[in-house]
Each structure stands twice: as structure tokens, then as C-alpha cells.
Amino acid sequence: MADPFPEVRPNRLWGLSRLVPHLALFAAIIALWEVSVRAGLITSIMIPRPSAIGAAIVDLYFVTGTIWPHFFVTLTEAVVGFLIGAGIAIALAVGSSLSDPFKRYVTPYAIVLNVTPGIALTPIIIAWFGFGMGSKMALAAVISFFPIFVNTLTGLTQPDGEREELFRSLGASHVQIFWKLRVPSALPLMFAGLKIGLTTALIGAVVAEFAQATHGVGVLMNRFSFQLNMGASIATLLSMTLIGLILFYTMEFLDDRTVFWRREERRAAASRARARAWKRRTGK
Amino acid sequence: MAATAISRGMPRSGMSTGMRRILTHGGIFVALILAWEVGARTGFLDPLFFPKPSAILASFWRIYFVQGNIWYHLYVSLGLVFAGFAAGSILGIALGSLVGFNSLVRRFIKPYVIVLEATPRIAVAPLLIAALGFGAQSKIAIIMLVCFFAPFINTLSGVVNVNEEKLELFKSLGASKMQILRKLVLPEAVPVIMAGERLALTAALSGVLVAEFIQRDQGIGSLILVYTRNLNMASAFACIFTLTIVGFLIFKGMEILDRRIAFWNHEDGMARVGALRKGRWAKQAEA
Numbered sequence: 001m002a003d004p005f006p007e008v009r010p011n012r013l014w015g016l017s018r019l020v021p022h023l024a025l026f027a028a029i030i031a032l033w034e035v036s037v038r039a040g041l042i043t044s045i046m047i048p049r050p051s052a053i054g055a056a057i058v059d060l061y062f063v064t065g066t067i068w069p070h071f072f073v074t075l076t077e078a079v080v081g082f083l084i085g086a087g088i089a090i091a092l093a094v095g096s097s098l099s100d101p102f103k104r105y106v107t108p109y110a111i112v113l114n115v116t117p118g119i120a121l122t123p124i125i126i127a128w129f130g131f132g133m134g135s136k137m138a139l140a141a142v143i144s145f146f147p148i149f150v151n152t153l154t155g156l157t158q159p160d161g162e163r164e165e166l167f168r169s170l171g172a173s174h175v176q177i178f179w180k181l182r183v184p185s186a187l188p189l190m191f192a193g194l195k196i197g198l199t200t201a202l203i204g205a206v207v208a209e210f211a212q213a214t215h216g217v218g219v220l221m222n223r224f225s226f227q228l229n230m231g232a233s234i235a236t237l238l239s240m241t242l243i244g245l246i247l248f249y250t251m252e253f254l255d256d257r258t259v260f261w262r263r264e265e266r267r268a269a270a271s272r273a274r275a276r277a278w279k280r281r282t283g284k
Numbered sequence: 285m286a287a288t289a290i291s292r293g294m295p296r297s298g299m300s301t302g303m304r305r306i307l308t309h310g311g312i313f314v315a316l317i318l319a320w321e322v323g324a325r326t327g328f329l330d331p332l333f334f335p336k337p338s339a340i341l342a343s344f345w346r347i348y349f350v351q352g353n354i355w356y357h358l359y360v361s362l363g364l365v366f367a368g369f370a371a372g373s374i375l376g377i378a379l380g381s382l383v384g385f386n387s388l389v390r391r392f393i394k395p396y397v398i399v400l401e402a403t404p405r406i407a408v409a410p411l412l413i414a415a416l417g418f419g420a421q422s423k424i425a426i427i428m429l430v431c432f433f434a435p436f437i438n439t440l441s442g443v444v445n446v447n448e449e450k451l452e453l454f455k456s457l458g459a460s461k462m463q464i465l466r467k468l469v470l471p472e473a474v475p476v477i478m479a480g481e482r483l484a485l486t487a488a489l490s491g492v493l494v495a496e497f498i499q500r501d502q503g504i505g506s507l508i509l510v511y512t513r514n515l516n517m518a519s520a521f522a523c524i525f526t527l528t529i530v531g532f533l534i535f536k537g538m539e540i541l542d543r544r545i546a547f548w549n550h551e552d553g554m555a556r557v558g559a560l561r562k563g564r565w566a567k568q569a570e571a
Contacts, residue, residue, distance in 0.1 A: 115531035118490075127515070206406070206407045207494055240403055
């Protein structure tokens, strides 16, 4: 998806002064919500009071600590599933980019996998891999596969004729062309795919937990909402958001570190570090 | 590339490259299916988990023509998909343009969008079922929610990311706001919005399945669930391949729709509409 907020990053002080109206608005919304639920304008079964959600969060995280095992189970399922899916996707994409026949053999199956909603496989995957964490990882791997595969393949095969000609005329080997030209120019797209894949992996883990599981935030969510304990179920939903944010920003951080040449300040930092290392090595 | 050149240089058999390729791929596909069939028959693959391809074909025949029970479930699920998709994408486009054209709202809504983006939106399904009760309305609400986001974000970014230089040109030539919207913003935003719609419709198909997995009364999702619970894997696979076909049709349908609506983004669409306009103009000139 395209970036809807194309803005220059403001400096820190300006950002701080801009934070105040945001916080005020947030507080106002919460207050209005609380008041209207208390006054009976909104049924508390459909939308609970913010204070009830807050109380549930405190209870789940700090008083009883019920959520922690579930939280880590889901996080592990999503991450392991994502790693499996991404590993297969990247291996197949690299193979397809290196060999045309290989690509022709892989693509039709990848496309079939793409148009089938991966979620539909949930019951079958549970029958295959059981009620435990294995089935959740498998579903996460299946549905995170395609965005990563497509983005990596597109990145690796995007035509870059002039640069490739330069590499060839300087006598670069195939291996050098692959590592120094193809991979660096594919990385930004690849990371975009990995970000999408990571979010989908979380969805896969949670949906598989809805279907059948013993542990995980999905189970907790199902349990609370069927008890009509809406405060706790929204608190669980917010924990899923938290997992999503943790995963997303980890990826964003890795992206920032790996594809350092795309952002000005990161590039400056990386080249300063390289200059220091160079000086140390040459002893100057 | 190299392979094509070589095979073009040496016409070994009378066949074209494309023909031979189709044969090779078909051969490999048939070999895979045969290996699967043999593996399942000899007990190498557990038929409980990997049903024989012939059994899958047989249950295709059964659920479509003998019993014909899949039609009703397909009808229910697709009805929900399109209802939820229409509602969700209209809401998404409306809110997206509202936010996009108003820079103050945009600034304040940004953190909420980020939080919403990180939440697995399908996860709200049990909550919505608890709030709205069992039945079609909660399913449609789930699909709506799943469909809402992609059109919203894409409309927003399509409206916001207007080419600055073009905008300046428009303004300096004294274009009205309406003209800027119709002749500059929309032509650039509509292809992006259509891309969002495509994502949304795919998401809608997943959304209906999740809704039906949780609320197992009718629809293709509950059919898959029931078949798997009964360990009737062949029929479950037949349902999944049905969804592959549905997914493919949806994909193609959206592509055709994209060519119709955002015709200026495609070579053939441009040619078609150009010819149409030329004909209309010629008629006008005659009159």
C-alpha cells in the first residue's frame, strides 16, 4: 500500500509541542466515550467503558498475569511461522531469479497458492498438525509466503540494464553481480514484502487459534467474548495490537539498519562508522 | 532468456517453444498427481490427511452434481462477501477522501491509523459476534471491517500524493477546485484506489471464512470445517479448490473492472475509449 502520510520528519522540539493537541484530543475522546456509556447512550455490552478496558488491562497484565503465557505463545507462533514462510519464499524467489526454467516451474503453483485464501486451509492444517503450536506456525507460514515471494522475486529481477553493463564491463563475475548489484537493489522491496508477511503471519496464528487451540491470545479472545466480558476481550485485542506493533517495529528497525542507504541520516552514520573502521585498520 | 534463444535456434521437433513448454508443464503436473495417487494408494501417504486425487475428483462430482449441496453454501458466502465488500469499501473511500482533503483531520488521525494497521483486524471477529449476535449481520460487519482498511489507506494516499508541479501548473492556469479534482486528483488517485479495492475483495473472501469458522451454521467456511471434522478430507479439498477457482475469478474480475474504470492506465483501455470519443466527436461535428 502506498504511503498516505508523506511528510518530512519534524525536529524533536516541534514534535513535542505538537504532541499536546493530540493527547488532548485523545483524552477528550476517551472522556466522551466514558460519559456516554455511563449515561447509557451506548450499550456497555457492545462497547464497554474505557475504564473497564483499563481495569481489564491492569488485571490481565499485572494482577493475575493471565495474559503472559498466551502472549508469548502467539508471539512465538507468529515469528516461527513467519521465519519458515519467509525462508521458503526467499529460497524459491532466489532460485527463480537465477534460473528461468525454475521460475517457470514454480510460478504457476505460487499463483494457485495466492488466489486460494490461505485461511481456508485452517481446518485442514489443524487436522494435519494437531491442536498445538505446530498448526499455528504452519498456517502463519502458508499465508505469509506469497507477499515475500513476490516482492523478493520482483526486486531481484527488476531490469537495471545500465548498471549491469557497468558491472560487466568492469569484469564482475556472476556472483559479484548477484551480491553487489541484484541483492542491494532488491532489499527495499524485499523488506516491504517481509513487513506485509509478518503482519499476515500474526493473522494466521490468531485465526488458527480461533479455530482450535489450547493457548494463545486468540483463545483468550474467544473465551472472553463468549463470556460477554467485553472489557477483557478488548484488552486482549489491544494485546494483539501490541504484538503487531512489536513485530512491525522490529522489522522497521531491521529495514533501517540493513537498507541504510535509503535514508539520509542512516547513510551518514553508516559511512562514518566505515570510515572509523577503515582508519583503525590502516592504523592512521 | 538464454534457453529461449537456444531452443529457437534449434527447432528440434516441429513444435513451437510455447507448445513444448505447455506439454512439459502439463507432464510434470500429471506426474505429480500420479505420484500422489500412487503414494496414497500404497499407504505411503496417509489417505486420512492426503486424500487420493481421484477421491477429490469424485467428491467434486458429488458435491456439485449428485448432492449439489455446495451451491447453497457458495451462494450464502458470496452474498456475504459482496455485501460486506460493498459496505466496507464505500465507507473506506468516503472516509479516505474526507480525511485526505482535510489536512487537520489527517494530522490528528495518523496515530490511530498506525495502531489500526498493526492490529490483526480479523481478530475482532469474536467481539463483533458477541456484540451483534449470531447471524448475517455480524458476519457482514466482520467483512466490512476487513474490507475497510485497504480502500481507506489507498484513497487517502491517492488523494494526498498529488504531483506538486502539476498542481502548481493547474493553479497558475487558474483552474477551479472542481477542475483540479476532476482533471488532476482523480485520474491519479483512481488507479491507486482500485488497487486497494482489489486487496479488499481478497480480504473479504478470507473474512467470510473466518466468520464462518467461528459461527458454524452455513457457508463454505463451515462446510470445510464440517468435512474436516468428519475426516472427509477429499470433500474438504474439493471445497478448497472451489475457493481457488472463486479466488481466481475474483482476481480476474477485478482486473477487468480496473481496465474499465481506470482505463487511462492501460494501453488497450486508452485505445478503446479514444476510439469511442473520436466517434462521438465526429458525429457531433457532422451535426
